[in-house]
Amino acid sequence: AQSVSQHNHHVILSEAASLELGCNYSYGGTVNLFWYVQYPGQHLQLLLKYFSGDPLVKGIKGFEAEFIKSKFSFNLRKPSVQWSDTAEYFCAARPTGTASKLTFGTGTRLQVTL
Amino acid sequence: GAGVSQSPSNKVTEKGKDVELRCDPISGHTALYWYRQSLGQGLEFLIYFQGNSAPDKSGLPSDRFSAERTGGSVSTLTIQRTQQEDSAVYLCASSRSSSSNQPQHFGDGTRLSIL
Numbered sequence: 110a111q112s113v114s115q116h117n118h119h120v121i122l123s124e125a126a127s128l129e130l131g132c133n134y135s136y137g138g139t140v141n142l143f144w145y146v147q148y149p150g151q152h153l154q155l156l157l158k159y160f161s162g163d164p165l166v167k168g169i170k171g172f173e174a175e176f177i178k179s180k181f182s183f184n185l186r187k188p189s190v191q192w193s194d195t196a197e198y199f200c201a202a203r204p205t206g207t208a209s210k211l212t213f214g215t216g217t218r219l220q221v222t223l
Numbered sequence: 224g225a226g227v228s229q230s231p232s233n234k235v236t237e238k239g240k241d242v243e244l245r246c247d248p249i250s251g252h253t254a255l256y257w258y259r260q261s262l263g264q265g266l267e268f269l270i271y272f273q274g275n276s277a278p279d280k281s282g283l284p285s286d287r288f289s290a291e292r293t294g295g296s297v298s299t300l301t302i303q304r305t306q307q308e309d310s311a312v313y314l315c316a317s318s319r320s321s322s323s324n325q326p327q328h329f330g331d332g333t334r335l336s337i338l
Binding site: 154155160199203204213215 | 266271314
């Protein structure tokens with residue numbers, strides 16, 4: 110069965126620190142990959158997505174993620190976090206070419222301190 | 224509307240009662256999804272609609288849960304004889320189509336609390 114793992118459950122960083130959140134997926138075929146963010150009191154928003162092509166994808170607010178097929182990973186990165194990046198981050202995957210649900214990781218809560 | 228709209232935003236009810244949760248997708252979006260987010264859990268898929276049909280109901284946890292969609296638009300998720308373990312945030316998402324490269328757009332959710 111398809112699964113998505115996020116091993117960092119809670120991350121605390123100071124402003125300007127660099128961020129990397131891990132995401133690994135388990136699926137035998139090709140997948141589309143997504144990162145969603147949920148700011149406090151707000152709905153889930155799409156941060157970035159990978160479908161094909163360049164494995165390094167750039168999203169909103171300076172975030173980027175790298176798809177490494179050999180590692181089944183899609184880690185989220187940001188060179189310098191801001192206090193406003195405090196939120197919960199969810200990695201999600203779905204098989205390519207199918208009309209199917211997203212499988213989500215359990216989320217990583219990021220807390221950025223001033 | 225501009226985004227996915229869900230109502231009510233909060234619902235508190237007694238164990239054993241039935242509840243209905245509503246989702247208004249983004250206009251023109253043919254695919255609609257229901258997920259559940261429990262405390263400390265990720266998002267758990269419940270059911271997916273393409274138009275008014277539900278090709279995938281595999282996530283519905285029991286026969287107390289049902290959902291329908293009418294007119295290719297509004298969807299209602301019904302939970303009968305609610306139990307305390309049903310307490311969660313129920314999220315609705317829609318996408319332009321069911322193609323795998325179409326991102327899903329989420330509503331604010333309905334926070335359901337069963338006393």
